[in-house]
Amino acid sequence: MSDPIGMPPLQFAQTNGIRMGFYEAGPATDRPPMILCHGWPELAFSWRHQIKALADAGIRVIAPDQRGYGATDRPEPVEAYDLEHLTADLVGLLDHLAIDKAIFVGHDWGGFVVWQMPLRHPDRVAGVVGINTPHLPRAPADPIAIMRKRFGDMMYIVQFQDPAREPDRIFGSRVEQTFDAFMRKPLPRNDPPSTEPPAGGIAASPSLNLAFPQMIAAYDPAQDKRRPILSDDEKQVFVETFSHTGFTGGINWYRNMTRNWLRSEELDHTVRVPSLMIMAENDAVLPPSAADGMEKLVPDLEKHLVRDSGHWTQQEQPEEVSAKLIEWRRRRFG
Template sequence: MMEMPPLQFAQTNGIRMGFYEAGPTNDKPPMVLCHGWPELAFSWRHQIKALSEAGIRVIAPDQRGYGATDRPEPVEAYDIEHLTADLVGLLDHLGIEKAIFVGHDWGGFVVWQMPLRHPGRVAGVVGINTPHTNRAWADPIELLRKRFGEHMYIVQFQDPGHEPDKIFGSRVEQTFDAFMRKPARRPDAPAEEVVAGVGASPRLNLAFPQMIANYDARHDPRTPILSPEEKQVFVDAFTRTGFTGGINWYRNMSRNWQRAEGLDHIVRVPSLMIMAENDAVLPPSAADGMEKLIPDLEKYLVKDSGHWTQQEKPEEVSAKLIEWRRRRFG
């Protein structure tokens, strides 16, 4: 795979996880890069190269349900307890006591949970676009349904018939053609509030399955962020695996909320929040108030970037990760 180290495997938490590793193995604490939906460890290719060349040990897994990693059948196998335990098992496999966890999109939700559930294994956390929030006051799916309606993609993803999975799975190239582009313009409707970590404007079209079903790249004026060769990596992977593994993460949002009752949501490790100016789904305003939950928090804004920040602005994201890592951890 272009610009990626060799694929390795670890037995962790009952699954076989594929991961990529680069940089000096004696570097501490290493940085573990956790991708979102619908992505892969390949989404971090630029950071893996830049961080390892800067002398930082970096590890990027295909997470549960994705790419080279196993895809268990039960929906409950994708709850936040499994997802965080997978990363602990990866550290165990590599003989690592503590790591800095870096997460984008859904990976961000996972890494913010790591210091809450496995504090002894976490040296620091970096969220990219995805904020850390307190437990929602009600079931997040019901909040999303009330705020955005039945066609909001996360609400649709709850469909037990897996209809959204089928739409994406039958249109893999269309899916990545449509998603992996720079935004046409800066959103003019920033979030008024954050609902379960999703801060999109009510006016934003969030009916992603229908958008993909009707999409024609020939009529899309937005600029692609992937080369044809890079796009093919995603297309090949998801053609093989389908989308159900990743969508199952969303099918556990109510379960995660229920099981988080009583969990202390204060993050007590050095943390960095990287925000993207033009992310319409996770806008910078979604990170307002994070300081109340994270005493040691820095924020950094990447200007002129949409949602796929580490791929849209790879040099800037890598430089900030290197600078913060060196300043805070030596």
């Protein structure tokens, strides 16, 4: 794989039994640093705009390719991708860099991970920022069962439970199609946002087509009226990387949702550190309404709405996201 454009040099850390690739910028003396955690199907490269902006503002910033992605190891067992492993990976990264505490920033699946950090490793967390992904109470039942009942068997997360890994093959055989289809700004939606409680973290309208593998298999970019958010060179970074790694590592995170739910019963879900929730106005899967009531679980919470942004917020509206991260970090941590 070639070096991602606009990124600092790739470094490696031995952490929690794997080798993790990560990128670092900004002054090493800055405390607490900000750890940027990507979602699916993404990479540390998704934070390229924030890495530069934060570093230019004098903030130490670290962005890993998380377990199963990019330059980081991809263990074979599905159970190796549960939240216990994913959070412990980040603790090991802090240990490798001799960092006591950090502010953890997460988008999409990375958001679920960073909201777990103060629950599982409170002594290593100075603050948390969720981008699009809210912190929710523990689901009342298995989240896969809830999603299957609400969205049906074709909903992508339900499909991801397939032990034959058919979704992995669909995405893996159509890598450029996948990023061509996903990485675009949404068109204005006519359907109202869902008022139902989030199902396993997903707050989409039940009428939304969430059969992503089939959408990718049938995708024709010539018929797509949405505007791409990546340049050709940026898209090529994702295409080249996922052509090498495949999609199974990231999809395995979803295959642990039942396991995560079963193993979280004894956790106190209250987040007791300064927190920021950045919401995207036009995210159809994680709409701003998904964050309603978060204050009950996150007492020290601020919210910020990014208008005219779909799901890929830090890449769609990078200047606003970066500016808010810098402002909040300086105001709350000096």
